[in-house]
Amino acid sequence: MRIILVGFGVVGQSLARILLQRRPELVRSYGFNPKVVAVVDKGGAAVNMRGLDLEEILSLKVKEGTVAASRDGRPDLSALEVIESVEAEVMVEVTPTNIKDGEPGLSHIKSAFRTGKSVVTTNKGPLALALPALTELAEYSGVQLRFSGTVGAGTPILDLAKKCLLGDRIISIRGVLNGTTNYILTEMEEKHISFHQALKDAQRLGYAEANPSMDVDGLDTACKIVIMANWIMGRKVTLKDVKIEGIRNVTREDLEEASRRGRTIRLLGFIDKDLKVAPTEISKGDPLAVKGVLNAVTFTSEFTGEETIIGRGAGGMATASAVLRDLINIKEALSSTL
Ligand code: HSE
DSSP: OEEEEEOOSHHHHHHHHHHHHHHHHHHHHHOOOOEEEEEEETTEEEEOTTOOOHHHHHHHHHHHSSGGGSTTEETTOOHHHHHHHSOOSEEEEOOOOOTTTOTTHHHHHHHHHHTTOEEEEOOHHHHHHHHHHHHHHHHHHTOOEEOGGGTTTTSOHHHIIIIITTTSOEEEEEEEOOHHHHHHHHHHHHHOOOHHHHHHHHHHTTOSOSSTHHHHTSHHHHHHHHHHHHHTTOOOOOGGGEEEOOSTTOOHHHHHHHHHTTEEEEEEEEESSSEEEEEEEEETTSTTOOOTTEEEEEEEETTTEEEEEEEEOOOHHHHHHHHHHHHHHHHHHTTOOO
8 A cells, every 4th residue: 555644743753663663564464565655744755656764764854854855855845746746545644733724634635535545634623624525525536534543542432433333323422532631630630730831741742732722722622522523423513613611720729629529620522412622520430530641432322321432542653553543444445455
């Protein structure tokens, strides 16, 4: 399978590392033979139709700051030029989320569809703004669109709801969907550190979005709520349908006071009649009272009742593992011999 990788930050580099480490096993276990033919970052591109040397690309990214410094470097090429001119089966889009207009991810995805490429993305912007339209466009173009890594990083939250609860009807969803804010709230509560110190640590650990306001103001959770409502529950909603409150006003004192009563505060996203994101007091015994960078989602379905899935919700390697899962699923869906 020929892959174009657009975006080479934490997730893109983690994916390259996983592909390097696991290649023989991927071929053996899944008949999946990934060949990264192009990588694009802010400094340009590297292109090699025989497959890029990912070890060289990774080390150049660290040393020179751009993949365009490689011997296969093309500083003159933009992402759109690469997507349009390089032959590949899949484009992996891992540029940062922008919820104003979804760009540049939205144009990358449309361009990939136009040129017959399936897409795997971790970019929540285009999906939160236009998931129904993008799903239709993918179908029309005869390609696949996968985005497991947009919700729960490597934890298969979307797959649990869509595949494992097949046939049942999910009535409502509530959950901790942002690792950064959960990490911040846990650190403030347990280590008695300030909001700003905890945020700095979350950024250093690669959990936070490029713009951390996305996390702390609840927008990232809202994007995930929109993706889940569309994908799992078939609702045609966008960000403007979500009532959003972040965690900036939650103090250490609020957390300590709740703790004395056996309770804690978590940033929860709700999909019920309405869509909402808000810091919410819950019992410490609630399955959603997870700690650190964990995510936890409770699905309430008609026949099964309540089911909660818990797992790591952020981090480069965790998110890259979801991208890999999507790539293998695409390979299987296309019944390809690539
Ligand atoms: N910034 C996000 C989080 C990354 O903290 O959950 C995963 O979407």
